[in-house]
Amino acid sequence: MKRDTRQAIIDAGGDLVHRQGFHRTGLKEILDAAGVPKGSFYFYFRSKEDFGLALIEHCAQGFAALADQYLDAPLDGPLARLAGFFVMLRERLAARGYERGCPLGNLAQEISDLSPPMRQAVSHAMRGMAGRLARVLAQSRDAGEIPADLDPDATAAFMLEAWEGALLRMKAEKSGEPLRRFEDFVLHRLLR
């Protein structure tokens, strides 16, 4: 199995789905963008849903790598790394004109009620994201940087949710204001 053809489909599809949504994006469009003929698709994937599952896995890995790079860096304190992570995300989103938002969040919204397997995959990916945040929060609490009565897991979950909501509003307003507000309320108030 030529891994790179399959990967080309996922890369091109990931980009298109991120911009247009899963249902709005047709197989033909993805395959044209990837330079792969229609017939090959069903050699690599059983169905569009099967492709979606691979896409979710791809997004999850991409995010995990990025998060690990920023959150596990051996610099500064844990809280500073956390703040730096969100600032970096905000700058990336600004560079894109506040479009697209979170690939996983978009998919979650679009397919949660329509495809149980994809919903489960997204849910699993989100738990992974929350887990990474929780680890840093635990370090931060142990370092005495944040209130000791904040449960790292619950706080991480809340952060993830508030962040996804901020991204949603960002898309709707085409403004970075919600992201700055997130940092202000969550990082500077909640964790103060």
Place this chain on the structure above:
Amino acid sequence: MKRDTRQAIIDAGGDLVHRQGFHRTGLKEILDAAGVPKGSFYFYFRSKEDFGLALIEHCAQGFAALADQYLDAPLDGPLARLAGFFVMLRERLAARGYERGCPLGNLAQEISDLSPPMRQAVSHAMRGMAGRLARVLAQSRDAGEIPADLDPDATAAFMLEAWEGALLRMKAEKSGEPLRRFEDFVLHRLLR
């Protein structure tokens, strides 16, 4: 112009779009559900996008009516009314099996980057929602119930965003946990 035929299309369409998404839902499906013939659609709406705009307006009005009913009730203090509002929403969402989520939030996610007019309509509707929350927060602050240094407008915006994020995660996890977490962190911690 038979207003009720138009309204029937909006009602049936609102329900379907809420469940399946805007792009996933076809005109035929909506019109069949409304018992209106296909050909009539373009008498009442210029395009699917035009229909979408009407739908957003419809959602916004529905939400505004509900919010006013709970938030402007002359009972209890403003903070208690706010809490009651979110509890009511949580119970409604639980009764639906944590599906669908927020009609406006879903649309925001789906069409913000694809239809500027619809994005603007959603943005306007969301500002209306945030404004209602801000009003109650201002009352609450004046009553000394919440910290005086909380800006009602920014806090309301943050609440709205955190709530939308909680709804997103709720859909993905098919669980009310994110909603309770929202109440816990926002109502009990942030506004404490």
Place this chain on the structure above:
DNA sequence: CCACTACTAGACCGGTCGTCTACAAATGTC
């Protein structure tokens, strides 16, 4: 009885996902 608006019917063309058959290239086996 006519003019006009309000509304409907269904054709239209392009696109959708998914299947299928035919073919090429690579790999393994003797």
Place this chain on the structure above:
DNA sequence: GACATTTGTAGACGACCGGTCTAGTAGTGG
């Protein structure tokens, strides 16, 4: 080196659905 088998490519095809539009019918007011 010859052949069989796997691995991958190619794209036509079917059945259906998408949004849109034109031609037409019903209904109303004068």
